Amino acid sequence: MRESALKKSYLTNSQENSITPKQDKNSSENTICLTKIIFDNLGDPVVLLDEQLRVLESNPAFLALSDKPAENILNKLFFKIDNKKWDHKKIKLLLNSILNETPFISVPITLEIAHKHYEISAKKLAFTEELSSARILLSLKDITSSVTLEHKLQEQINNYDQLIYLSPYLIAILKGEKLIIEIANDTILENWGKGKDIIGKPLLEVLPEIREQGFEDLLLQVMATGKAYHAFEVPAEHLKEGKMVKDYYDFAYQPIFSLNGKVEKVAVIATNVSKQTELYHKISESEKKFRQMIDLLPDKIINANPTGEIIYYNKSWQEYTGFSLKKLRNNGWTKIIHPDHKEEFFEKLNAAYATGENQEMELRCLNKLGKYKWHLYRAVAIHDEAGNIKTWLSTCTEIHRVKEEQRRKEEFLKMVSHELKTPITSIKGYVQLLLSMINANQEVPEALVPVQRSLKRIDSQVSRLTRLISEMLDLSRVENSKLELKKTHFSLNELIYETVEDIRFSSDLSVVEFHDSFEMEVLADRDRVGQVMINLITNAIKYAPKSQLIEIAIYKKDENYGAVSVKDYGIGIPKKDLSKIFDRFYRVEGENEETFSGFGIGLFLVKEIIDRHGGTIDVESKKGKGSKFTFTLPLINFNKNN
Structure with a gap:
């Protein structure tokens, strides 16, 4: 069948190379x-069809594509072979167009068949005079790889477009020395107001x-040299909505090279x-003003990083x-x-860095005069x-005058205490x-009753004065680390009862x-x-x-x-002063500072003891509601175990 089809029909140009009966028989057979x-x-797969679109001949490539032997497709309608694989509207339109148009017209179309892409072409063929019916040559070219590559290319283009047009960065592509705006994304258009x-x-x-x-010079420089240019926080003024606007930009000018290696464009990428x-x-500006302040x-101020490395000294340090x-x-x-x-300073400093807790310490520092x-x-x-x-802030405040005044005050108190102790002891004795x-008399004479009351009052005041002198002496002992404790076993309950009874005789309790x-x-x-109980109760x-x-x-x-605990319902202590209540010479003030006497050393001694x-x-207090002082002591069993 295939041989007879080829004998009757062979591919030539319809006008120049048609086979005629006059040609030599041997030459015709050789051509066939x-x-x-x-x-x-x-x-490529090729199939020869007659005017009724029946398969007259197919090459091995088409048979391989069809996956059918030749006898299963020859003389059968092209659209019905291979389970109507080729029954496509585009192919039908193509073949009808070929049959009705001028012969030898090729109309290629692209079609996807069995997950592959083909370019299909059809041609009318010229025949000998013995055959009057037309022949159509249908060829298929596998272009799957080209289509796949084209899809990938299109995908890259889409990604490229999205990268540019959806980017939050200001992006533009400028072409040639005239800097023609070839691409400008929405972000840069909005920024320009265009x-x-x-x-x-x-x-x-x-x-x-x-x-x-x-900016023109910089762009042309990149165009001429092919070297990128980067800049940061550069001011630029441009007209936007009729007003001159000044903005700051971080930007890069990036050269874009053509295939021949020449700079063709410049990409502008800015923020x-x-x-x-x-x-x-x-x-x-704020930091500058802060540093000036x-x-x-007069305080010497230091700023250090989290590890303690000092990064700033104010001028007071230099002075x-x-x-x-x-x-x-x-x-x-x-x-x-x-x-x-x-030694103590570095111990506290290292502890502060390790724990993050604040540090406070009194110390002496050498000045430029050597003192x-x-x-x-x-x-x-x-x-x-x-x-x-985040940072450490340190201050060094000179308190030398305060310390000198404190020292003189302590020396004065010590001197006065010693000087007063002897005469007061004598007065108390008399x-x-x-x-x-x-x-001694069973009945006190009426004339001596007022004297007796006065003497008791004198005795009470002398006892109070003696206690104040003792506190001043104790303060001196504390300062010199000479306050000694003579420990014995006793009932704290009994001591408190005795103390209350003693105070009753000398106060309005x-x-x-x-x-x-x-x-x-x-x-x-x-x-x-x-002494602790006396201080707490008398203060109450x-x-x-x-x-x-x-x-x-x-x-x-x-x-x-x-x-x-000892609780009263008096004037109370302001919250801001609670941390100072156990400091030396601290005094709680009422409506009039002179209302409450004392040196302000009683609670300091209480805490030391x-x-x-x-x-x-510790202390709990609210202003106007009273105060509650609570102290703890180790019990006997705890002392024995330790």
């Missing part, structure tokens, strides 16, 4: 054989105001950083030490600390929102002698409520603990002039400690 060889060896109609126009025609700002720049300038302060800023940074300031304080001056050093950790240490003489739910046995200095009386009710509670805090016993003391 050659045509068959060519037909069978074509790489529409898409500027595409295709020269940049300087769209933004002529930037010519004098040097508007106006807000960040303005904020930075405000911060810089800090330099005017005090005589060192240059460079020397301070290289050598640090700790070399001017007095040797007696260095040591007392300073109060404070280091405070500044934390961020997450609670991490008063007690007179009282004993009066009390009227009502004391006891809450002693626990028998508290301690190993302590009985006289010193009695003093600072509650309108309420004579005092509540005393004795209870067990835990397995190792007992606790005692309790601390030396291994206990604690």
Whole structure:
């Protein structure tokens, strides 16, 4: 069948190479054989159809594509073979077009069949005079790889377009020396205040105001040299909505090369950083003003990073030490600390860095005249929102005059105490002698009754004065670390009862409520603990002039400690002063500072005594509501175990 089809029909040009009966028979047979060889060896699938679109011939490539033997497709309608694989509207339109049009017209179409893409071409063929019916040559070319490549290319183009047009960055592509705007994304158009109609126009025609700002020269430089240009926080002014606008930009000019290696275009990639720049300038200006203010302060101020590395000294450091800023940074300031304080200072400093807790210490520092001056050093950790240490701020405040005044005050008090102790002891002795003489009579003569009351009052005031002198002497002992404790076993309950009874005879104490739910046995200095109770109770009386009710509670805090509290309903202590209540010479003020007498050393001594016993003391107070002082002491069992 195939041979007879080829004998009757072979591929020629219809006008120039048609086979006629006049040609030599051998030549015709040779041509037919050659045509068959060519037909069978074509790489693309080819099929020969008659006018009824029946398959007359197919080459091996088509049979391979069809996956059917030749006898299953020959003389069958093309659209019905291979389970109507080729029954496509596009193929039908193509073949009908070929049958109705001028012969030898090729109309290629692209079609997807069995997950592959084909380019299909059809041609009418010229025949010998013996055959009057037309023949159609249908060829298929597999272009799957080309289509796949085209899809990938289109995908890349889409990604490229999205990268440019959807990017938050300001992006434009400028072409040639005239800097024609070839591409401009929405972000840069909005920033310029322009529409898409500027595409295709020269940049300087769209933004002529930037010519004098040097941007044209930079762009042409990139175009000429092929070297990219980067800049940061560059100001640029341009016209937007009729107004000149000044913005700041981070930008890059990137050359784009053609296939021949020449710079063809320049890509502009920029970010508007106006807000960040303005904020930075405000911060810089604020920091400058802050440093100027800090330099005017008499305090010596240090700023350090989280690890303690110092990054800033104010001018007061240079004025005090005589060192240059460079020397301070290289050598640090700790070399001017007095040797007696260095060990304690570095212990506290390292503990502060390790725990993040604030540090405070009094120390002496060497000045530029070679003299040591007392300073109060404070280091405070500044934390961020997450609670991490961001920086350390330290101050060194000179307190030398305060320390000198304090020293002179202490020396004066010590001297006065010693000078007064002897005459007061004598006065007390004489008063007690007179009282004993009066009390010796079973009945006190009426004339001596007023004298007796006066002598008792004198005795009470002398006892009070003696206590004040003792406190001043104790203060001196504390300062010199000579306050000794003579510990014995005793009942704290009994001591408190005795103390209250003693105070009753010398004051206006009227009502004391006891809450002693626990028998508290301690190993302590009985006289010193009695001194603590006297201070707390007399303070409660003093600072509650309108309420004579005092509540005393004795209870067990835990397995190792007992606790005692003294509560009054007096003037109370302001919250801001609670941290100072146990400081030396601190005094609580009422409506009139002169209302309450005293030196302000009683509570300081109370805390020292309790601390030396291994206990604690704290205070709860509200202004106008009264105060509650609570101290703890180790119980006997705890003392034995330790």
